[in-house]
Amino acid sequence: MTSATNSALPQRQTLLLIGNVALRLGSAIDRHTGGERLGLVRAEDGRAGLALADTGCALHLIILDMTLPDMSAVEFCRTLREDPAAPALPIIVVAPAEDVELRIAAFAAGCTDCVAPATPIAELLARIDAHIATSGAHTQLLQRNEQLHTALASLGHGVCFFDRDGRLIFSNRRYAEVYGLDPSVIRRGQTLEEILALRRQVDSCPRMTVAEYLSWAEETNAGDKPQTWVLELKSGKVVRGHHQRTADGGWVSTHEDITQAWKAEKALAEAHAQAAHAEQQARAAHARLLDAFEVVPEGLALFDAEDRFVLWNRRYEQIYTESGSQIFKGMSFEDRLRAGLKHGQYPEAVGREEQRLAERLALHAAPKSAHDQRLPENRWIRVDERRTSDGGSVGIRVDITDLKQREASFRLLFESNPVPMCVYDCETLGFIDVNQATLDHYGYSRDRFLSMTLVDMRPGDEPNVGEGRDAERGSGEVWRHLKADGTVIEVMIYSSRLNCKSRAAALIALVDVTERKRAEAALLQHRDILEETVRSRTAELARQAEELERMLEQERQINELQRQFVAMASHEFRTPLAIIDGAAQRLVRRKGGLTPDFLAEKTDQIRASVSRMLELMESILAAGRLDHGRIDVELVPCSLAEVITTCSKHQQSIRKSHRFLLDLVRLPPSIEADRPALEQVFTNLFSNAVKYAPNAPNVHVVGWRDEQYAYASVRDEGIGIDPMICRECFSGISAPEPRQGSRARASGSI
Structure with a gap:
């Protein structure tokens, strides 16, 4: 040891x-x-x-x-x-x-x-x-x-160990998860009954009582041989367990959630039946596919990952009859090409067979797009090949001989058409082909034209726009183009999309509308002139109608003034005439005993009345001229202070009962004005001030100036103007009847 x-x-x-x-x-x-x-x-x-x-x-x-x-x-x-x-x-x-x-x-x-x-x-x-x-x-x-x-913690199955007393020794996290429990609630030392109580809270128990379950568990753990069981829980989950007793009298068991597998097993028989039915249908579909493979008018061939023939139809063999040997399953694509080259199947490859073979094999190995292939007797085939997911390929052969003939007819129509036409690439906007009419009209050589783009055709002062990328949208629009000699023309574009040499392209017809546009511009200009003439004439008629309306209104106002004049004359002129008549009668009665003072008094009365009548007449005439818009103004240098002083002295000589208090030192020494008109204005103002303020002898006159104007204010302390007629102060002459017990001042005094 x-x-x-x-x-x-x-x-x-x-x-x-x-x-x-x-x-x-x-x-x-x-x-x-x-x-x-x-x-x-x-x-x-x-x-x-x-x-x-x-x-x-x-x-x-x-x-x-x-x-x-x-x-x-x-x-x-x-x-x-x-x-x-x-x-x-x-x-x-x-x-x-x-x-x-x-x-x-x-x-x-x-x-x-x-x-x-x-x-x-x-x-x-x-x-x-x-x-x-x-x-x-x-x-x-x-x-x-x-x-x-x-290892136990990472198992996909739940694992638990119980000792001989039925208490938990160890369990992994998956054991709790299988029964929908939080792993933290499962603890060492718990009994199976305690764990079962936790499972009952989340319906993770089979459809039996606790006593039945414990009895079943005891029976299951009684034998020495491993036991396997499957239980469906109340929650619908299905659990499969494996039990094995340990040497110390305890047991170990694994618990696996097989709900999905259980459901899958239930559906397995159905799936097998459906699979058998599907296989039968697939066989029938395969048979139909083979029939369709033979019926389609195109040549079809299927190759494996090593480019050997797997399946082909009769039409494919008919297309390549000149290749000689028949196609057999397992024949390589290269061998079939070599047989065709040997028997003259590809006229374009004569004299360059090996080079053509290499090119065709490279194109077959990495197909990018369909290409056209010429066969004997001027037949044309369109070859379209695609790689399959297993590394093989499928080839389609379409006879396009009629299409090529129509293309030749279209080429003839394109080249001989008198309308300028061209074909351009929708992506690069570069020209692919142009007809002779385009070269003649624009003056460029063919090589120069084919090196240009649609943008190069635009004058330099126009923005670089991507015209032509949407051919249908640009159809019918007018573009400005530049000819070879520098002339700018306007062309109407008619376009249509097509496929040219496996590229998205568009055919456009270019109709020169320069002269038509000029004629349209001239017509538009002439129309604008006529419309402007009509507008101006209409405006003139409207102005004349407005002027006529104004004149009619003025005539109505003149008639009203005439009526007012008659009323005013009967009122205003009666007083001075009565004074003159009364003074004259007294002079006649006392002609034998006239004294100088009496004569002077009556003479002053007559003169004052005459002066008042003259003032009234001047006011009426001035108002009439203003109403008719025929007043003449003559601006000359004059002293505003002198005009005011002269008018106030004149008025004071007539009405000695009033005093004129003048404050004119702030007036400018000279102004540009119509002196007679100013004298008339101030005479009227002073006369009214005296007339309508008999008991207020003071008349205040103040003058001042600012940077642009001179101002004068006349203020008396009389009865003023009735508020009801204030708005008529600057209208024609009026003399309203005074109200009972008052002596309202008349408007229109200036």
Whole structure:
């Protein structure tokens, strides 16, 4: 046994020696073994030893003194064992044999063995080998135990172990998940009945009572042979279990959720029946496919991954009758090509057979698109080949001889058409072909035209637009194009999509509409002129109608003024005439006894009345001129202060009962104005101020200026203007009847 254990040890072990006594033992071990079996690492105190142990260097055992310079062996052992990161190394403490208490304390702190300082080297080496072997076996056991737990936890089946008393020893996470439980509620030591109570809460029990289930479980676990069972739970889940009794009277079981498999098994018979039916249908479909393979008008051939014929129809053989030998299953595609080249099946390959063979094999190996193939007697075949998922290929041969003939007719129509026509690539917009009419109309050579794009046809001052990418949308539009001589023309585009040389292309017809556009522009200009003439004439008629309406309104206003004039004249002129008549009658009555003072008084009355009548007449005439828009204004330099002063003196000479208080120092020395008109305005203002303020002798006149205008304000303290007629102050002359007990001022005084 010892020999086997020693042989399992590594050939060289490393010992950590801590303390002077341990160091002396190490020297003795080194002399005894010759330094070949054991490697020695030395530390003088406990802290250095802990540091070396924590480094994880390949240590296998520690020998330390009972008493160290910085700590005791007990403290060292406890510190090392409490460190979860430190390795679980065997520790031998060197202590006197009689110091039993120290040895007990060392064992309690975690040391593995205790030896006396005088222990023989052979015995010490035997103990070292035994402890290292035991430590290795213990480590392996822990590792295997951990591996077992990891394996059980990663199983797809639920696993549980029960002891002979029916209590849970171990279960993996999947065991709880199979029954819809949280793994945290399953704990070591629980009974099957307790676990069953948890399962009942989530309907993970079979359709039986607890007693029935426990009886069934006991019966299942009674035998020594493995038991397999399947139970359907209330939740609808189906579980399959395997039970096996253990040597200690307990049992181990696995639990697998086979719900989907159970359902699949139920449907398996159905699936087999359906599969048989499907196979029968597939055979019938295959037969129909073979019939269809023969009936289709195209030539069809199927090749395997090594390019050997697997299946072909009669039409395929008919197309290549000149190739001579018949096709047989397993014949290679290359052999068939060589036979065709030998018998003249491909006219274009004459004289270059090997080169043509290499080209055709390369195209067959990596087909990109369909291509056309010429056969004898000017027959044309379109070849379309596709690779299959298993590495093989399928080939389709379509006779396009009629299509080629129509293409030739189309080419003739295209080339000889008098309308400029061209074909361009829808992706690059580059020209593929043009007819002679296009070359003649634009003036470019054929090579130059075929090197251009639609964008190159546009004048340089126009944006680079992707015209033509959508051929149908551009049809019917007008584009501006540039001819070879630099002339810009307008063309109407008519386009249609087509496939040219396996590229998306478009055919366009170019109709020059330059002259038509010019004529349309001239017509539009003439139409605009006519419309403008009609608009201006209509506006003139509207303006004339508006002017006529204004004149009619003015005529109505003049008639109203005439009526007002008659009413005013009967009122305004009656007073001065009565004064003149009264003064004249008094002069007649007292002509014999006239005195100078009496004569002067009556003369002043007559003059004042005449002056008042003149003022009234001037006001009426001025208002009439304004209403008819025929007033003449003559602007000359004059002094506004002088005009106001003159008018106030004149009025004061007539009405000596009033005083004019003038504040004119802020007026400018000269202004541009019509002096007579200003005199008329201020005369009217002063006259009204005197007339309608008989009991207020003061008339205030203030003048001032700003940066642009001169202003004058006339203010009296009379009765004012009736608010009802304020809005008529700047209209024609009016003289409303005064209300009872008042003497309202008339409007229109200026």
